[in-house]
Amino acid sequence: MSTGVRRRMGVEERRQQLIGVALELFSRRSPDEVSIDEIASAAGISRPLVYHYFPGKLSLYEAALQRASEDLAGRFAEPHEGPLGARLLRVMRRFFDFVDEHGPGFSALMRGGPAVGSSTTNALVDSVRQAAYVQILSHLGVTEASARLELVVRSWISLAESTALLWLEGRRIPRAELELQLVHDFAALAAVSAAYDADMAGLLRTMVRDEPADGPFAELAGRLVSLAS
DSSP: OOOOOOOOOOOOHHHHHHHHHHHHHHHHHGGGGGHHHHHHHHHHOOOOOHHHHHHHHHHHHHHHHHHOOOOHHTTTTTOSSSSSHHHHHHHHHHHHHHHHHHHHHHHHHOOOOTTTSSSHHHHHHHHHHHHHHHHHHHHHTSSOOOOOHHHHHHHHHHHHHHHHHHTTTTOOOOOOHHHHHHHHHHHHHHHHHTTTTHHHHHHHHHHHHHTTTTTTHHHHHHHHHHHOH
16 A cells, blocks of 8 residues: 655666756756756755755756767667668658757757856767767778768768758758758768769769669769759
8 A cells, every 4th residue: 555655766866867857848948948946846856955966057957968968879870781871861860859859958059058168068069979970980881081081971960960950940841851861961972072082982982882773872863863954
């Protein structure tokens, strides 16, 4: 028979609960607009107790950001199976899943929020970008990127970020179209670089060698041919 007595959480369990509550609130509104009182209320505890676990809102935001950054970095992980175009498309779908789920928090992180400019925030954002960079290189079968390849991959990661931010402003373009467009953008960036560099040309041939006729890269080629006709 239940006594109705609430179980007391341990320190780490309570910290994780508060981080989860903060992430949920930050997913709906910018972190600047969320107060400690709201976080305490949503967690079912008092405001002073929040400060017992976190010195202030900034430290709680950074802890929430740590969890979110690990989640986002994990979305770039993809089994090395099947054509590259299809793999990249699955990655973009998971990336936009995250953006969709954490819109205001994602936007605040990239454009300005309570911890923007702090060494912790910068390190977390850089860790996500680096994780994405390493994952893309692994799918290309490259361990040491040339200067041109690094430029292509890092430029594409930045493009994905800026595309997601613009999409959040009004979602005026269907999400699925943008996911596919970003895969096409990767191929286009690689193709332009290949026009200037023999190593990139060889890599591009490897990229498209096993692409099926109905894959994203083939679709891009078809669209470009139709524009020229």
